Amino acid sequence: MAESRQLADKADAAAGRKPRPVIDRDICKGCGRCVAACPRHVLRLSSELNRGGVRPAEYLGEGCTGCAICYYNCPEMYALEVHTPAQGKPRAGRAGRAGVAGKASPH
Ligand code: SF4
Numbered sequence: 489m490a491e492s493r494q495l496a497d498k499a500d501a502a503a504g505r506k507p508r509p510v511i512d513r514d515i516c517k518g519c520g521r522c523v524a525a526c527p528r529h530v531l532r533l534s535s536e537l538n539r540g541g542v543r544p545a546e547y548l549g550e551g552c553t554g555c556a557i558c559y560y561n562c563p564e565m566y567a568l569e570v571h572t573p574a575q576g577k578p579r580a581g582r583a584g585r586a587g588v589a590g591k592a593s594p595h
């Protein structure tokens with residue numbers, strides 16, 4: 489049962505229904521600050537190297553609360569954003585779009 493809940497959480501995160509960090513693995517410098525700062529321990533460094541030859545941060549796929557602490561601890565511009573589902577009324581002109589805490593909003 490717990491396993492099916494985990495799969496549902498990952499599907500929700502992937503579909504933007506739950507908060508989630510979005511990491512650009514090739515911009516990430518693998519410093520690990522976000523991993524250390526996350527109060528939910530839902531980030532880790534990948535076992536695979538990125539184009540820069542470092543192990544980038546990655547999301548475990550579930551458990552993110554959208555607190556954005558990882559974002560505020562990341563020294564690399566454009567490496568990390570936190571996307572959160574829209575709450576209540578959609579923002580003007582952006583119906584249903586998720587909120588983004590990040591240096592580079594994709595829209
Ligand atoms: S937003 Fe908060 S809970 Fe989610 S990955 Fe970042 S630090 Fe962890």
Ligand code: SF4
Pocket residue numbers: 511515516517518519520521522523544545561562563564567568
């Ligand atoms: S803090 Fe930023 S640069 Fe450092 S590992 Fe996390 S995402 Fe990568």
